[in-house]
Amino acid sequence: MNETRRALLDELAGGPVSGPTLAATLDVSRAAVWKQVEALRTEGFGIESTDDGYVVTSVPEFGASAVAYGLDADWAIEYHDSIGSTNDRGRELATAGETDVVVLADEQTGSRGRLRREWTAPSGGVWMSLVFAPDRPPAHAPIYTLAAAVATTRAAREAGVDASIKWPNDILVNTVSEGTSDESDGVIVVDEDAPRGGRKLAGVLTEMEGEADRISWMLVGIGVNANIDRDDLPAGATSIRAEAGDVERRLFVQRLIEEFDDLSGDPEGVLDAWRASADTLGRRVRVETATETIEGEAVDVEFPGALVVRTAEGERTVHAGDCEHLRPV
Known part of the structure; x- marks a missing residue:
């Protein structure tokens, strides 16, 4: 989207504006x-010419201009109906020197998660990568993963979904029960197929390039199962549609970007926000690191994003690993 159209959208969001103004x-x-107004009409905007000026009467369901209209954060939007990976495109932009850009897609055909795991990304979801260059050392990069998880969780909650975070980057919806009770004989029968901790709604994947003392560029990929049938998702996953009905994706993405923009402006304040949205704290967990397995109770998170686990041998601070929620003993 060119700068003139983005500026025009900002002006139109404030109400009727005359052509000369x-x-x-x-x-x-x-x-x-006039040319830019016609281009917006072609994209699906309803724009009427009144005595007071141009007035927006309707906005497209999704797309770059739709998300930019009324967005209260200074990010450019690049939209694709279909793309292999928004993170791959984001990396191209970052290495070319672009910053403060959101790459957004309706569908991804080559998506991936942590450890290059497959991630289904069909049409109807929210697949996006935020490209930026924070003035921070590389060691602080994990705080932006936490910020993205909080922003996604807040947007999901506003959409009516009881979402929470599994350290460090998964957004879950709690299952009603992790087992079933057979009252006839007093025996608890555990349903081993029930996801431990909840069904996965969204995930965050962060990439970075930097020098010794500063981050050169960073991108945060966020994938949200939005308006997707649960039958079209992998086992153990859920969607906003399945939990609360369809969400207006344009507004959902706006809220997510605005929340991330606010949080990333105050990295030291992210931890309290993460604690308030976390499902991991207070749970028994098993964390697989590159060298060992750590099991115990997750008790806190430390800057820039390390998980503190209380084990039988004392507290351990885990900076990276694959976390699994365990059922209570």
């Missing part, structure tokens, strides 16, 4: 204003 504000000709 738009031309003067944007420093373009009235013919250029």
